[in-house]
Amino acid sequence: MTAALILALAAQPAAAAASPRTIQIGIVQQAQQLMVVPEAHYTLVEPSGVRWEVEPGREYRVLPLNLRQVRFGPWEVPADSRLEPKDGGGTVKVSGSRYRGTLIVRAVSDGTLSLVDEVGMEDYLPGVLAEEMEPDWPLEALKAQAVVARTFAYYNLNRFRSEGFDLGPDTRSQVYKGVGRENENVRKAVSSTKDEVLGFDGKLLGVYYHSCCGGHTTSPRSVWGKWIEVPRPLKGVKDRYCHHCPQSRWTAYFADADIMAALTDQILGTTSIDSLAVGKRDSAGFVEDFRIYSRGRVKVDAKDFRKRLGPKDFKSLKILRVIRRSKGIEFVGSGMGHGVGLCQWGARYQAEFGRNYEGILSYYFPGSVLSVVTDE
Known part of the structure; x- marks a missing residue:
């Protein structure tokens, strides 16, 4: 996404986006071949604009030919060709996982393939939530997770741009396996917090989250040895809720x-x-x-x-x-994970005890501002 991000107080109405906000996730790297099954009407679009209609439900084998070309089923097409949904919806199955958005096929210098999922931010997030937090957890905990995951994604855009995408599909970024584990609870958590992020001092806050803090969250400086000056919302807080988690001992x-x-x-x-x-x-x-x-x-x-x-x-x-x-x-x-930012088990029990997602976020990121992202 190239549009500049501006923070506005969440109490104000969110400005309409000037263009769709998309993010590129490197869902497959260094593949010798791929098996792709469009589950709706898709079009394979070459960089020149040449278009090929693909059949819903048909399995297509994708192979690297050289740095400039790949074979997609019966066609030899340039690398960076895009598999685009005709009506903006539908999913594509890749190696057992199903993805929304547009898939970009790239050839890599080592003779392998990479596959990038270009998807709207709000369509990406349900897949993240379903992997990073249990989908049947309380809605307010999932809403807090949605805000933190969205903030993390925007803050880390272009982190892997040298590899041809914004974020990875694993714990180097956020775990993302497409739509597989999504449910209505997860989708509601994302839609009801649409465009909401955490800010501090007029900028996006560099947030983190983990499973269970063991009674006190810690500073990113302690874990990664960075942040010359850690912002107040990330200094760590005492947590009296996470002792319910299975990894408390x-x-x-x-x-x-x-x-x-x-x-x-x-x-x-x-x-x-x-x-x-x-x-x-x-x-x-x-x-x-x-x-x-x-x-x-x-x-x-x-x-x-x-x-x-x-x-x-x-x-x-x-x-x-x-x-x-x-x-x-x-x-x-005691605890599980690096201990920085949102404690997921603590968030779960705060939600079960009646605290809403705004309160959960204030608890783990004191001094942060719940904001909305708008396009400049």
Whole structure:
């Protein structure tokens, strides 16, 4: 989307968009081939304007020919050809997932294909919500998530422009698998917050969200080491609601051998671990580094430590206890995810206790302004 974004107070009526707001999602990268099934009337449009009518329900095989051409079913067409819905609606099935919008087929320098879904922002968001939050959760929690997801998308437009799209379909951006898990609850959450975003100091706020904070959200500086000055809405808040989440307490055990293998470049020459302890914590209680003792002391960055051991088991850096076992280390932790911004489980229980989405957003982003996006 090239239109400039302006923030206006949500209490004012949203200005009509001068042009459709679209976003490009790189839904497939480095594919050797693709199987595409239009589920409505679509047209394959070459960059020159040449048009080919495709049949609804027919499966088309897409193959790379070279950097300039691809084969789409029976046709050889230039790369960057577009599969456009004739009436603006309908879906296309790609590898089992269904997508709205226009699909752009691109050839990549390594001889593979990429596929980009160019879709309206408000049509993109239901697919995000259905993957990032449970679709049957309370509506007010989903509405809060919709505002945060929309703000994240606008704030991060063009993040992957060097790769030919705005955002990815995974946790590098926001998880997006098309329309598969959408339901009426999700669609209502998006439509009832149409164009609403969070702002601060007259600009879009760089928001984040996660599953469960473990009792206190933290600052992006603690997690990513950036933001020379963290804006007030992102400094972190105490959360008395998320203790209901299933990950409010968890344990993870790692054998000494697995820890040493994961950190082999940092603990060279170490054949055993005498002990492991928490080093520094941030103000919210998240661990910033660990200390490993064996023939001396080694300080290990906590984010790198978690990444190497695997975030699926090492659910967060809110570590409550470290227990030495006979052949390994047991961690007792709280929460799940990086802990910055909206706590989804906290939002769920706030909604169940009667708080509306505006209140939920104010709770997790104090000082932010609920605004609308308009075109300049």
